[in-house]
Amino acid sequence: MKIESHPLPDLTQAASAFAALGSEQRLSVLRTLVRAGPEGLRIGELGTRTGVTGSTLTHHMKILAAAGLVTQTRQGRSIICAAVAFDQVQSLSAFLLTECCADSVTPDKA
């Protein structure tokens, strides 16, 4: 598993990606999508599974998509949503671990 293949986000990008994850509903949507696997889910089905539907779900999906955590593609009458979270999360972890923490891991055992 290569970790260095993704560029580190800058402060602004990282903050908005974290903000996108910082909502219980969106995190639930993302989890449902990631569990659904690469094939993704119709947005209607996604709404049914998460209990978030209609314009509210559209709104949250836009935020997740803007953060690069999910994709939406039309297929016939439906919009298929799929997660891209894995790589993104690697980048976000890397952001904090390298950009921030560098050499200052707190030395005492938690």
Add this chain to the structure above:
Amino acid sequence: MKIESHPLPDLTQAASAFAALGSEQRLSVLRTLVRAGPEGLRIGELGTRTGVTGSTLTHHMKILAAAGLVTQTRQGRSIICAAVAFDQVQSLSAFLLTECCADSVTPDKA
């Protein structure tokens, strides 16, 4: 470096930790703190370095502390702030990577 030593946060905890990171100002505060190392920084000095001072900084520090990302301890007249980000970020990464992604890493090379 052991990764399995921290319990996975639940959806609610994870969302609020991500929300705490989801602000450019707070991320900047956290970065400054983590770079300052385990000794930490007076909150005044932290304000000077980040450009966020007074009640606003107090407010953001409370959010970071509630998320378990920083600690504050009084020392004389000053409050010393220090980051605990490393372990927490491990947990947050682990949350998404195990709780969410499980067996569904997107198979194509980005």
Add this chain to the structure above:
DNA sequence: CCTTCATTTCGAACTTTGTCGAAATAATGC
């Protein structure tokens, strides 16, 4: 081209978050 189904856009109400200054609390030294 009209209907139907799936989703999005728009606008309005509402809730939450961010920011500021002034007053309050806490610790120190005289």
Add this chain to the structure above:
DNA sequence: GCATTATTTCGACAAAGTTCGAAATGAAGG
């Protein structure tokens, strides 16, 4: 105990995010 320095609490306001329903758009089939 009073003055000084460091930080927090409080109240107010502005800005941003959330939620909803109704109308608009897009795709497919008859």
